[in-house]
Amino acid sequence: MSIKVLISDKMDPRAAEIFRERGIEVDERPGRSPDALKAIIGDYHGLAIRSSTTVTADLLEAADNLKVVGRAGIGVDNIDIPAASARGVVVMNTPFGNSITTAEHAIALMFALARQLPEADASTQAGKWEKSKFMGVELTGKTLGLIGAGNIGSIVAARALGLKMKVVAFDPFLSPERALEIGVEKVDLDTLLARADFITLHTPLTDETRGILSRDALARTKKGVRIINCARGGLIDEAALKDALDSGQVAGAALDVFETEPAKESPLFGTPGFISTPHLGASTREAQVNVAIQVAEQLSDYLLNGAVSNALNMPSLTAEEAPRVRPYMGLAENLGKLVGQVIGDRVKAIAVEVEGDAAELNIKPITGAVLAGLMGSYSDSVNMVNAPVLAKDRGLDVKEVRHSHEGDYHTLVRVTATTDEGKRRVAGTLFGADNPRLVHIFDVGIEAELSGPMLYIVNQDTPGFIGALGTTLGENDINIATFNLGRRTVGGEAVALVAVDSQPSKDVVKKLCAIEGVRRVVPLRF
Ligand SMILES: NC(=O)c1ccc[n+]([C@@H]2O[C@H](COP(=O)([O-])OP(=O)(O)OC[C@H]3O[C@@H](n4cnc5c(N)ncnc54)[C@H](O)[C@@H]3O)[C@@H](O)[C@H]2O)c1
Numbered sequence: 403m404s405i406k407v408l409i410s411d412k413m414d415p416r417a418a419e420i421f422r423e424r425g426i427e428v429d430e431r432p433g434r435s436p437d438a439l440k441a442i443i444g445d446y447h448g449l450a451i452r453s454s455t456t457v458t459a460d461l462l463e464a465a466d467n468l469k470v471v472g473r474a475g476i477g478v479d480n481i482d483i484p485a486a487s488a489r490g491v492v493v494m495n496t497p498f499g500n501s502i503t504t505a506e507h508a509i510a511l512m513f514a515l516a517r518q519l520p521e522a523d524a525s526t527q528a529g530k531w532e533k534s535k536f537m538g539v540e541l542t543g544k545t546l547g548l549i550g551a552g553n554i555g556s557i558v559a560a561r562a563l564g565l566k567m568k569v570v571a572f573d574p575f576l577s578p579e580r581a582l583e584i585g586v587e588k589v590d591l592d593t594l595l596a597r598a599d600f601i602t603l604h605t606p607l608t609d610e611t612r613g614i615l616s617r618d619a620l621a622r623t624k625k626g627v628r629i630i631n632c633a634r635g636g637l638i639d640e641a642a643l644k645d646a647l648d649s650g651q652v653a654g655a656a657l658d659v660f661e662t663e664p665a666k667e668s669p670l671f672g673t674p675g676f677i678s679t680p681h682l683g684a685s686t687r688e689a690q691v692n693v694a695i696q697v698a699e700q701l702s703d704y705l706l707n708g709a710v711s712n713a714l715n716m717p718s719l720t721a722e723e724a725p726r727v728r729p730y731m732g733l734a735e736n737l738g739k740l741v742g743q744v745i746g747d748r749v750k751a752i753a754v755e756v757e758g759d760a761a762e763l764n765i766k767p768i769t770g771a772v773l774a775g776l777m778g779s780y781s782d783s784v785n786m787v788n789a790p791v792l793a794k795d796r797g798l799d800v801k802e803v804r805h806s807h808e809g810d811y812h813t814l815v816r817v818t819a820t821t822d823e824g825k826r827r828v829a830g831t832l833f834g835a836d837n838p839r840l841v842h843i844f845d846v847g848i849e850a851e852l853s854g855p856m857l858y859i860v861n862q863d864t865p866g867f868i869g870a871l872g873t874t875l876g877e878n879d880i881n882i883a884t885f886n887l888g889r890r891t892v893g894g895e896a897v898a899l900v901a902v903d904s905q906p907s908k909d910v911v912k913k914l915c916a917i918e919g920v921r922r923v924v925p926l927r928f
C-alpha cells in the first residue's frame with residue numbers, strides 16, 4: 403500500500419510537489435468541514451495542516467492509519483497533542499520558518515499604531531485630507547515591552563533596537579545571559595507594564611499566559627500605551643481592551659489574532675485607535691514557501707525513513723541516524739517486551755545501558771522503544787510516542803547510561819529492571835548491521851532471536867529435561883522452531899527459550915510446568 407498524505411489547509415504548492423517527488427501520494431483538500439475531514443482521514447498516513455484545521459481527539463479516532471501530523475507553522479494549539487500521543491501519532495511543527503515574517507508583521511503594526519496609518523489612509527482616500535487629525539509618536543527612544551522573548555520575540559527585539567528603542571522583556575524562561583545576548587533588559591511583568599510605551603506579545607497560549615493582559619494588567623499599564631498581539635488570541639482580555647481604548651488608558655491596539663477565529667465580529671471593530679489583520683503574521687510568500695518545504699520534508703522523512711525532527715511528542719532522530727538506530731529500536735522493544743512479559747508491572751525502575759557501537763547513537767529512541775515494549779506488554783495503548791510520558795506518569799524511574807568501552811560484544815543494549823525483589827537484567831546485540839539477538843536473559847548467557855510465539859522456561863539442569871519437553875510439546879501438536887539453552891551452573895538453574903510455531907494453551911503450559919525439574923514456564927510473544 404502506498405504512503406498517502408492529506409494537506410487539509412491552504413499551503414504553498416511546494417509542499418505537494420515535495421511529497422510527489424519523494425514518491426508519496428498527496429491529496430489537497432483545504433477548507434473541509436470537521437465531518438468531511440473525519441470521513442476521509444482514515445485513508446492517510448500523514449496530515450499536513452496550518453491553523454485552520456483542528457486536530458481533535460474525535461478526528462484522531464477515525465485516523466486509523468495516521469502516523470504523523472505536521473503543522474506548517476509554529477502554533478500547535480489547534481492539535482490535541484495528548485490525544486495524538488495516545489494513538490502513537492507524532493506531532494511536528496516548523497518552529498523557525500515564519501518567525502522573521504511574523505516579527506516583521508509586529509513591527510509593521512507598531513509603525514501603523516504610532517502613525518495611525520490605516521485611519522489616515524481611509525480618511526485620505528475618502529477625500530478628507532485631515533492633516534491635523536493624525537498626530538503620531540516617534541519610536542526612537544521609546545520603550546518596547548516584550549512579553550515572550552523566544553524566536554519571534556528576540557527578532558522583534560533586534561529590529562526594535564535597530565529603531566533605537568529600548569527593549570524590556572518579561573519571560574520567566576529567559577536567562578540573564580540570553581537577555582544580554584539579545585540586548586534586552588529582563589524585567590518582571592509589573593515593571594514592563596509600568597515602563598512600556600509599546601507592548602508586543604510573543605508567547606504561546608498556555609494556562610499561564612491566557613489573559614496575561616487581563617483587565618487588571620491593562621489598568622497597570624503606562625497611560626497611552628500601544629499594544630500589539632501577533633501571537634495568539636486569548637492572551638488579551640478583548641472586552642477589557644475595548645474599555646481601555648475607550649477610556650484612553652490604551653492609546654492604540656493592533657491585533658492579528660483573536661480569541662475566536664475567524665473573527666467576523668468583535669466589540670473592538672470600529673473603536674478609534676484599533677487596528678486588525680486576519681491572522682496574517684505568517685502570510686508572506688517567503689514564510690509560506692519555507693514552512694511548506696519544511697513540513698513536507700519532515701513528514702516525508704518520518705514516513706519514509708523514521709527520521710524525526712521538530713516533534714512535540716517524540717525525541718528527534720535525524721535522517722542520517724534513523725537507519726542506524728532503527729535495528730536497535732527493534733532490539734530494545736523486544737528486550738522491553740521480554741522484561742514486561744516475565745516480570746509484569748512490578749518494575750519500579752528501568753536502566754537502559756548502551757555499550758560499544760550503540761554508545762555512539764542517540765539513546766532517546768532506544769529508551770523509548772524499551773519503555774514501549776515493557777509497558778505495552780501489560781497495558782493497552784502504549785506506543786513509542788506516549789511511552790516516556792506514561793512512564794513518568796506512573797512514577798517509573800528511567801535511567802540512561804552510555805559506556806563507550808566495548809565489552810564481550812562490539813555493540814550491546816542492556817536493560818536492568820528493578821523490582822522490590824531486586825534487579826534483573828537482559829541484554830542484546832546486533833549481528834551484522836541489523837540482526838538483533840538476545841545474549842543475556844536474567845544474567846544467564848544465551849543466544850536467541852526474539853520472534854513470534856516463544857516459551858521461557860526455568861528448570862533444574864538435569865538429564866532428560868529436553869526430551870520430556872519435546873515430547874510434551876509434540877503430543878500437543880506444537881512444533882519447535884528453535885531451541886536455545888543457557889545455565890547458571892552445571893546441575894544448577896537452567897533457562898530455555900523455545901520458539902514455537904503456535905502459541906501453547908494454558909493447559910499445555912500446565913503440562914510443561916508438571917515436567918520434573920521445571921520451575922517456571924512463561925509464554926511469550928514478540
Ligand atoms: N500571528 C501569526 O501568524 C503567528 C505566526 C507565527 C507564530 N505565532 C505565534 O507566536 C508565538 C511565539 O512564537 P515563537 O516562535 O516566538 O515561540 P517560542 O517558543 O520561540 O517563544 C515563546 C516564548 O514565550 C515564553 N513564555 C512561555 N511562557 C511564558 C509566560 N508565562 N510569560 C512570558 N513568557 C513566556 C517562552 O519562554 C519563550 O521564550 C506562538 O504562540 C506562535 O504560535 C503567530
Ligand SMILES: O=C(O)[C@H](O)COP(=O)(O)O
Pocket residue numbers: 452453454474475476477478500681682683684685
Ligand atoms: O503559529 C503560526 O505559525 C501562525 O499562527 C501561522 O498560522 P497560519 O499558518 O494559519 O498562517
